[in-house]
Amino acid sequence: MIATIARKEFLEIVRDGRFKWTAALMVLLLVTALLAGWQRFNSYSQIQATAQGSTNTQWLKQGDKNPHTAAHYGNYAFKPLGPLAFFDSGIVNYAGTAVFMEAHKQNFAIARPATDTSAVARFGELNGAMILQVLLPLLIIFLGFTAFSGERETGTLRQLMSMGVSRGSLLWGKAAGIAAAVLLVVLPCLAVGALALAATGLQTAGGGIWTRVALIGGAYLGYAAVFLFLTLAVSAWAKTARTALMALVGFWAFTAFIMPKTAAEVSRLVEPSPAFGTFMAEMKEHQKRGIDGISPRIKLAQYRGELFRKYGVSRVQDLPVYWTAVSMQKLEELDHPVFEQHYNAVRDEYARQLRLQDRLGLLAPLLPLRSISMTLAGTDLIQHNRFMAETEVFRRNMVLKMNTYLSQAAANLNGVNSATNYMIANEDVFAIVPPFRYEPPALRDVIASQAGNFTLLAGWLLATIVLALVAVKRMSLERN
Amino acid sequence: MYRLIISHETRSLARTGALWAILALLVFAIGFAAFAGGRAITRQAKGAADAVAFENGERAKMRQDTEAYAAEVAASGGTYEFATVNHVPGRGPPQGTNAGVVGAETAAYVVLPPTGLAALSIGQSDVQLNYLPASMGTTLDMIKNLETENPVNLQTGPFDIAFVVIFLLPIFILAMTYDLLSSEKERGTLAMILAHPVSLRELMASKIVARAAVILAVVVGFGLLALLSVGTQLDQAETWVRFALWIIATLLYSLFWFSLAVLVNVYGRSSATNGTILAGIWLILVVVVPTLVSLLATTLYPAPSRMDLIVAAREAQTAGEKNMGSALDRFYSEHMDQVPTGDQRAMDFLTLAQANAANIEKALLPLYEQFREQSLHQEGLVQRFQYLSPAIMMQLALNEISGTSTARYQDFLDQAFRFRSQWNDFFASRFLKREPLRPADYDQFPSFSYVPESLTTVLGRLATSLAGLLLVCAGVTLLPFVGLRRYQVAAR
Numbered sequence: 001m002i003a004t005i006a007r008k009e010f011l012e013i014v015r016d017g018r019f020k021w022t023a024a025l026m027v028l029l030l031v032t033a034l035l036a037g038w039q040r041f042n043s044y045s046q047i048q049a050t051a052q053g054s055t056n057t058q059w060l061k062q063g064d065k066n067p068h069t070a071a072h073y074g075n076y077a078f079k080p081l082g083p084l085a086f087f088d089s090g091i092v093n094y095a096g097t098a099v100f101m102e103a104h105k106q107n108f109a110i111a112r113p114a115t116d117t118s119a120v121a122r123f124g125e126l127n128g129a130m131i132l133q134v135l136l137p138l139l140i141i142f143l144g145f146t147a148f149s150g151e152r153e154t155g156t157l158r159q160l161m162s163m164g165v166s167r168g169s170l171l172w173g174k175a176a177g178i179a180a181a182v183l184l185v186v187l188p189c190l191a192v193g194a195l196a197l198a199a200t201g202l203q204t205a206g207g208g209i210w211t212r213v214a215l216i217g218g219a220y221l222g223y224a225a226v227f228l229f230l231t232l233a234v235s236a237w238a239k240t241a242r243t244a245l246m247a248l249v250g251f252w253a254f255t256a257f258i259m260p261k262t263a264a265e266v267s268r269l270v271e272p273s274p275a276f277g278t279f280m281a282e283m284k285e286h287q288k289r290g291i292d293g294i295s296p297r298i299k300l301a302q303y304r305g306e307l308f309r310k311y312g313v314s315r316v317q318d319l320p321v322y323w324t325a326v327s328m329q330k331l332e333e334l335d336h337p338v339f340e341q342h343y344n345a346v347r348d349e350y351a352r353q354l355r356l357q358d359r360l361g362l363l364a365p366l367l368p369l370r371s372i373s374m375t376l377a378g379t380d381l382i383q384h385n386r387f388m389a390e391t392e393v394f395r396r397n398m399v400l401k402m403n404t405y406l407s408q409a410a411a412n413l414n415g416v417n418s419a420t421n422y423m424i425a426n427e428d429v430f431a432i433v434p435p436f437r438y439e440p441p442a443l444r445d446v447i448a449s450q451a452g453n454f455t456l457l458a459g460w461l462l463a464t465i466v467l468a469l470v471a472v473k474r475m476s477l478e479r480n
Numbered sequence: 481m482y483r484l485i486i487s488h489e490t491r492s493l494a495r496t497g498a499l500w501a502i503l504a505l506l507v508f509a510i511g512f513a514a515f516a517g518g519r520a521i522t523r524q525a526k527g528a529a530d531a532v533a534f535e536n537g538e539r540a541k542m543r544q545d546t547e548a549y550a551a552e553v554a555a556s557g558g559t560y561e562f563a564t565v566n567h568v569p570g571r572g573p574p575q576g577t578n579a580g581v582v583g584a585e586t587a588a589y590v591v592l593p594p595t596g597l598a599a600l601s602i603g604q605s606d607v608q609l610n611y612l613p614a615s616m617g618t619t620l621d622m623i624k625n626l627e628t629e630n631p632v633n634l635q636t637g638p639f640d641i642a643f644v645v646i647f648l649l650p651i652f653i654l655a656m657t658y659d660l661l662s663s664e665k666e667r668g669t670l671a672m673i674l675a676h677p678v679s680l681r682e683l684m685a686s687k688i689v690a691r692a693a694v695i696l697a698v699v700v701g702f703g704l705l706a707l708l709s710v711g712t713q714l715d716q717a718e719t720w721v722r723f724a725l726w727i728i729a730t731l732l733y734s735l736f737w738f739s740l741a742v743l744v745n746v747y748g749r750s751s752a753t754n755g756t757i758l759a760g761i762w763l764i765l766v767v768v769v770p771t772l773v774s775l776l777a778t779t780l781y782p783a784p785s786r787m788d789l790i791v792a793a794r795e796a797q798t799a800g801e802k803n804m805g806s807a808l809d810r811f812y813s814e815h816m817d818q819v820p821t822g823d824q825r826a827m828d829f830l831t832l833a834q835a836n837a838a839n840i841e842k843a844l845l846p847l848y849e850q851f852r853e854q855s856l857h858q859e860g861l862v863q864r865f866q867y868l869s870p871a872i873m874m875q876l877a878l879n880e881i882s883g884t885s886t887a888r889y890q891d892f893l894d895q896a897f898r899f900r901s902q903w904n905d906f907f908a909s910r911f912l913k914r915e916p917l918r919p920a921d922y923d924q925f926p927s928f929s930y931v932p933e934s935l936t937t938v939l940g941r942l943a944t945s946l947a948g949l950l951l952v953c954a955g956v957t958l959l960p961f962v963g964l965r966r967y968q969v970a971a972r
Binding site for chain 1: 509512516519523524526527528529530531532533534589603604607608609611624625626627628629630631632633634635636637638639643647648651655658659663750751752755756759760763766767768770771772773774775777778779782783785786787788789790791794795797798801802851854855858859862866871872875876879885886
């Protein structure tokens with residue numbers, strides 16, 4: 001019985017002229033978005049790899065110089081993307097793609113692609129994720145809002161029930177019919193996407209690319225099902241088809257446009273984060289003050305005293321290590337906790353803002369889906385923060401290696417400053433710093449971080465199925 | 481007759497729960513957006529103020545040192561001398577007497593002041609840093625920093641009044657008008673009404689006037705309240721001119737959506753079909769077309785990658801360093817505190833560093849120009865394609881009116897770059913002459929004052945978007961009144 005109903009529903013939808021138009025538009029947009037995303041991902045990855053290769057070479061070939069000066073020249077880390085970024089670019093356009101790693105300073109990511117696009121880009125990027133998150137639900141609503149309300153208005157609902165169809169099988173049959181029509185539109189496009197993925201990304205992909213694809217696919221399927229059952233529930237509940245449509249479109253606009261922005265504003269309100277100028281002023285003040293209120297200058301003097309005692313000397317000239325290098329490394333270590341405190345505070349604020357937005361997914365299923373999609377595509381905030389943390393690890397190691405080398409190699413230069421005997425290092429010394437390599441988090445951890453969002457989405461699905469079942473059980477058969 | 485129908489419509493509207501729900505949502509959205517916009521602008525302003533205060537504090541300390549030193553010199557009858565670069569305070573002239581140190585170590589922040597309406601449309605102001613440090617570095621050093629903000633929030637975009645107007649207002653308008661005639665027809669009341677001495681056009685016009693009056697009263701009224709609560713510079717005429725433009729744009733945009741609803745109603749389908757069609761058109765005009773235009777702009781005129789720019793900058797830096805004298809100079813340029821007093825050769829490092837910065841700048845400017853060129857191309861394309869969607873026209877118009885447009889920022893950048901060279905020249909010339917800075921010189925430092933764009937310039941940029949809105953409106957308004965002639969009154 002369910003199969004018969006599904007078949008009837010499917011045929012009725014597919015034969016409708018409106019379906020052809022919406023389906024054509026949907027296919028066109030989805031294919032355009034996937035191809036554009038594919039092209040963007042390839043071009044980005046190529047530029048990123050070339051740029052990282054170039055700066056790594058530039059680091060080695062920077063010319064013979066003092067190791068500490070080399071640390072000032074530093075290096076850049078360019079953020080690599082996983083292949084699924086072609087489907088969901090997440091926060092890539094707004095997060096910054098390059099980090100300058102230099103002596104004495106921790107830096108924010110710079111080179112934000114959004115800086116170089118017109119204001120119209122703020123309407124959103126047309127990518128596969130956006131289409132499935134925003135347009136797909138509306139397609140489902142359009143195809144399904146008359147499922148019960150339309151039959152009631154034309155009087156066929158009573159007829160149908162008189163034939164002994166159970167209400168439950170009517171719901172499942174209709175759901176299956178609409179789902180088949182939707183999949184008819186979406187699946188071929190996604191096949192195109194999968195082909196593009198197989199063609200490009202596999203060599204750059206870490207492990208578990210198809211696990212990611214399966215999980216993303218499952219999440220979107222669940223999200224679509226939420227809208228499907230909600231549409232059927234409202235269609236059964238509403239007195240007229242237009243009431244059903246109004247309510248559904250209203251909810252769609254709420255979840256797709258109003259809630260994400262509201263959630264962002266609410267999270268900013270609850271967890272405010274400082275502007276650039278405020279952040280820098282506070283951090284520099286703190287740096288001058290010292291982490292515990294004792295200025296680095298005093299600490300440096302104390303440190304020199306310690307060294308004197310340790311080596312049993314009373315003059316810098318007699319130290320067996322190059323004081324300039326040792327003191328600069330000490331300064332680095334004094335600044336480090338200050339940097340960590342301030343930069344981590346901002347990163348934690350962002351992460352807390354995101355968590356709060358995820359939780360507001362109780363009101364809009366888009367929010368948990370958005371996070372799942374971005375995270376599995378590797379274009380989310382958590383992985384950006386991880387990238388930033390790794391650049392800091394690299395930076396500290398680079399500076400430490402250079403300062404340490406200098407402190408030993410130039411020990412005979414204590415107290416001497418002259419152009420004639422000056423410590424110069426070459427490429428071989430710079431090569432003791434291994435090139436920057438970003439290790440994306442393990443897939444297991446990525447999935448685990450989304451457990452809450454998967455639960456929320458599953459909750460939505462369960463709730464809408466129950467809602468649909470209840471609405472169909474209580475559905476009135478007559479217009480009134 | 482009009483008055484009778486309008487008053488009847490208004491009264492019957494007032495009794496439907498839907499109207500009050502929609503108005504309540506609209507008012508709430510405007511209130512929330514005003515609050516959020518106000519906070520965003522305050523945060524930005526605080527960022528600018530903190531940056532300025534910090535750097536001014538640094539310079540003030542240097543000035544105090546020079547004052548103390550001047551007093552000491554006056555008391556002891558010595559000469560006021562130029563300090564060598566040295567970070568460890570000791571005897572002798574303080575660092576504040578060295579123009580090279582003051583110019584290189586402290587930055588003068590140039591600030592783009594928000595217009596009175598900035599809180600109403602955040603526009604691009606959340607991705608552009610509105611306060612830039614001018615120092616003796618390169619132009620590119622000036623613009624490398626970005627406003628810090630959660631990228632998730634940037635990607636989502638702000639909930640400002642422009643969002644309410646562009647995205648939500650049409651939904652509310654369509655919700656009130658999608659069944660303008662179709663509902664009366666479905667209930668069978670349309671034929672009855674038209675049995676009275678009233679034409680279909682009169683009826684339609686009255687229905688629209690009743691709804692438009694309610695919605696627009698709310699938008700203008702609460703828009704004004706929003707301006708009074710989060711707007712700034714309310715005592716200036718310009719703010720009010722901008723607000724008037726804002727209202728005009730909003731009226732035109734609303735009129736478009738009202739007319740569109742009428743147009744769809746005139747085709748005389750069922751309410752549910754009208755609703756589907758209007759929701760579809762909303763989606764296409766407000767979401768699909770803008771994202772397609774953006775895709776087109778970035779595909780046809782992609783900005784060169786900033787990553788490439790970084791690589792090129794380093795290439796230029798390495799090349800520059802090779803011309804920069806000894807490795808020791810390079811070391812000193814990073815560690816001015818270790819320059820031995822009296823070592824003239826070492827003293828010259830700053831001169832060299834400056835020459836180097838100039839070289840890097842020269843090498844990079846052509847690359848940087850490519851960014852501006854592509855960005856101009858993109859803007860040009862968006863300007864041409866904006867007529868495809870009233871939402872794009874409206875966004876461009878509102879950003880322009882609120883002073884958060886790309887064009888205004890570019891103008892600010894030009895002013896900022898000019899100031900940077902002025903700042904650079906001031907300190908470089910004094911430094912090269914080894915002319916000691918005296919306390920009084922601190923009053924002579926170049927200061928930046930933003931030259932606002934004239935309203936005529938703003939209007940010139942605004943004209944295309946407003947004219948486009950007007951044209952589209954006129955078209956959509958006239959069509960239905962022609963089509964009404966053939967409207968079938970009785971339900972089939």
